[in-house]
Amino acid sequence: MTLAIAKSIIECELSEKGxxxxxxxxxxxxxxxxSSLGQVIQKTEIKENPKSTRLLSSNQGMSFxxxxxxxxxxxxxxxxxxxxxxxxxxxxxxxxxQNFSESSLSLLQEISVKTHQVFYxxxxxxxxxxxxxxxELSVYYAEWLVNIPACIKHxxxxxxxxxxxxxxxxxxxxxxEGDLLIIDNHRMLHGREGFPSHSNRWLTRYWLQSSNINxxx
Numbered sequence: 001m002t003l004a005i006a007k008s009i010i011e012c013e014l015s016e017k018g019x020x021x022x023x024x025x026x027x028x029x030x031x032x033x034x035s036s037l038g039q040v041i042q043k044t045e046i047k048e049n050p051k052s053t054r055l056l057s058s059n060q061g062m063s064f065x066x067x068x069x070x071x072x073x074x075x076x077x078x079x080x081x082x083x084x085x086x087x088x089x090x091x092x093x094x095x096x097x098q099n100f101s102e103s104s105l106s107l108l109q110e111i112s113v114k115t116h117q118v119f120y121x122x123x124x125x126x127x128x129x130x131x132x133x134x135x136e137l138s139v140y141y142a143e144w145l146v147n148i149p150a151c152i153k154h155x156x157x158x159x160x161x162x163x164x165x166x167x168x169x170x171x172x173x174x175x176x177e178g179d180l181l182i183i184d185n186h187r188m189l190h191g192r193e194g195f196p197s198h199s200n201r202w203l204t205r206y207w208l209q210s211s212n213i214n215x216x217x
Contacts, residue, residue, distance in 0.1 A: 003032065003033060003036060006022070006033050007033065007036045007037065009022065010022065010033075010037065010182055011037070014073070014182065014183075014184050017092070018090070018092050018094070018183060018184045018187045018188045019090055019171070019181065019182065019183040019184070019188055020181070020182045020183075021173055021175075021179065021180075021181050022179070022180050022182075023176070023178055023179050023180075030077050030180060031206075033180075034075050034182075034206055034208060037073060037182070037208055037210070038072060038073060038208040038209050038210040039208065039209045040206050040207070040208055041070060041071065041119075041207050041208070041209050042068075042071070042118070042206070042207040043204065043205070043206050043207075044056075044204070044205045045202070045203075045204055045205075046076075046202070046203040046204070046205050047201060047202040047203070048197065048198070048199065048201065050197075059194055059195050059196065059197045059199065059201075060194050061191065061192055061193050061194035062191045062192045063143055063191050064089070064091050064141075064165050064170075064189040064190065064191045065141060065142035065143065065189060065190070065191065066139060066140050066141055066142065066185050066186070066188075066189060066190070067116065067185055067190075067207060068115070068116040068118055068119075068185075068207060069115065069116075069126060069140045069185075069186075070118075070119060070122075070207070070209055071185045071207035071208060071209060072184070072185060072186060072208060072209055072210035073182055073183065073184060073185055073207075073208040073210065074182070074183050074185045074190070074205065074206070074207060074208070075180060075181065075182040075183075075205070075206040075208060076088070076175065076180070076181045076203045076204065076205050076206075077179075077180050077203065077204045077206075078175035078176060078177055078178065078179045078180075078181075078202075078203055079177065079202040079203065079204060080177055080200040080201065080202045081174065081175060081176055081177060081200065081201055082195035082196060082199035082200060082201040083196070083199065083200075084195065084196060084199075085193050085194055085195030085196060085199075086174070086192065086193060086194075086195035086199070086201045087172045087173060087174045087192065087193040088172070088173045088174070088175060088181060088190065088191075088192055089170040089171070089172055089173075089190065089191040089192060089193065090170055090171040090173070090183065090188050090189070090190050091165055091168045091170050091171075091188065091189040091190075091191075092168075092171075092187065092188060093137070093139040093187055093188065093189060094137070094187060095168070096161070096164045096165065096168060097129075097137055099164055100160070100161075104157045104160065105129060105137070107153055107154050107157035108127070108128055108129040108157050108158070108161060109127050109129045109130060109131075110127070110149075110154060111127060111128055111129075111146070111147070111149050111154050111157070111158055112125040112126070112127065112147045112149075113125055113126060113127070113128045113140060113141060113142070113145050113146050113147065114145040114146075114147065115140075115145070116145075125147060126140055127140070128140055128141045128146070128158075128161070132186065137187075138186040138187070139186060139187065139189070140186075141161075141189065143162070146158065165189060170191075172193075175203070185207075
């Protein structure tokens with residue numbers, strides 16, 4: 001598969017369903033393919049580390065969230081997988097927001113969420129819902145980062161949003177060695193199932209900033 005064909009397939013699937021799951025031959029240059037989609041702004045090795053207190057470095061499941069809002073796309077390359085568990089879980093926010101009225105969407109735009117403090121120019125907080133340059137809804141959310149609003153109307157809008165996430169039927173993907181999963185981080189919420197301790201699950205995660213969006217870091 002050539003770089004041009006791979007890029008075309010990925011872009012088409014990202015537009016249609018918010019994610020692309022592709023098995024690449026071992027000879028493919030994964031980072032070259034990802035760089036064709038945008039700038040790699042962070043690369044992280046995700047595997048269990050018993051000495052770490054970070055949830056990301058544990059074998060525990062993770063609830064639905066988005067990553068840093070500077071990352072338009074997130075990609076995971078599977079180096080090795082657990083024998084059981086460890087599925088990647090995806091929920092499409094576009095389907096969730098179809099159940100909201102215009103007034104409820106407006107209320108969500110007024111709530112604040114703490115940001116991942118990673119880059120020098122990061123803001124302290126942003127809205128969980130915004131409108132991008134293409135007039136599309138863009139989501140940024142993590143349950144543990146939400147600033148609980150004081151206003152009852154905002155609380156109800158947030159509760160509905162979180163309930164819709166919990167009741168959504170997620171897409172479940174078990175990545176195999178050599179698989180590459182790319183998602184639109186401004187659209188898709190992701191999580192994972194837990195897996196046995198001392199397993200071989202090892203993913204390399206890339207944050208990608210699209211070349212056709214404003215620089216926000």
